[in-house]
Amino acid sequence: MRGLWQRIRHAIMTVVSTLGRPFRSTVRPLRHPFWQAVTVAVAAWLLFKWGVAWIPPLLGMSSAPVPASVVLQNTVTVLVGILLYVSADEARWKLFKQPITSTLIDPDKRAVRIALLIMIPALVGLVTFDRVRPRLAAPASLRSIHPAPPGQITYRGRTISLAGLENPLRHRGTLAEHYETGKRVYYQNCLPCHGDRLDGQGHFAHGFSPAPLDFQDAGTIAQLTESFVFWRITKGGVGLPREGAPWNSAMPAWEEVLTEDEIWAVIIFLYQQTGREPRTWEEVSASGGAE
DSSP states (O other), rough: OOHHHHHHHHHHHHHHHHHHHHHHOSSSSSSHHHHHHHHHHHHHHHHHIHHHHHHHHHTTTOOOOOOHHHHHHHHHHHHHHHHHHHHHHHHHHHHHHHHHHHHOGGGGHHHHHHHHHHHHHHHHHHHHHHHHHHOOOOOOOOOSSOOOOEEEEHHHHEEEOOTTTTOOOGHHHHHGHHHHHHHHHHHHHHHHOOOTTTSSSSHHHSSSSHHHOOOOOOTTTGSHHHHHHHHHHHHHHHOOOOHHHHHHHOOOOOOTOHHHHHHHHHHHHHHHTTOOOOOOOOHHHHTOOOO
């Protein structure tokens, strides 16, 4: 047993010593392509994971944590760029592979191989255990998918009554013009979350819980009046009723970004593009007033 611990200790010391110098190379570590690649990859991950959230506030700019899926996506992009760079030149590629090849086949690196053989499975096991271990957490809170809207809202200081409110653009101009306006608004602002197919599968969607709304689903906008959709777009997640808390919706409040006509136009685009019809106030009255 003592001999085993001595071999493990020797292996760890060899790894530490190896990391401190290039493998059979006369260049300095930071000039070696392998260590350059490792440095850039680690720095990029740290930037995406914490830098984006914490550096801008130090400069007086607002920021927010980056979703894990976006961190992974950007890190993979950096890794692909690194591989393209190191493999673009034959000499650089050969030098880049030298530490890896040396670790795998050189007789004097046997201790390093043993250490890696122990540490890598142990790390994978720890990560796996952390993901699957039982946690003492409160049960998921129940939430209404479509909470009852308020009777009226304020839009840029102006009071708008939602009861009986119809989309004013359906009685002004042409639907084709409003559709094109709404299409532009959607692809400039809504695409990253709600997706190109309006199915809630945008490239940021998997970073949110609950996920962005799937407009193609027959249980979403097809069950809502246009005034309800106007309220949700205008006020976003922060405008949901407090009595229904906690709300975790990441939906922004577009009131200060989009004009009133742009919001109504994007609503027309949503219904036209999905082939759905908005719920009418006659249907609401017939069902007892429930939205």
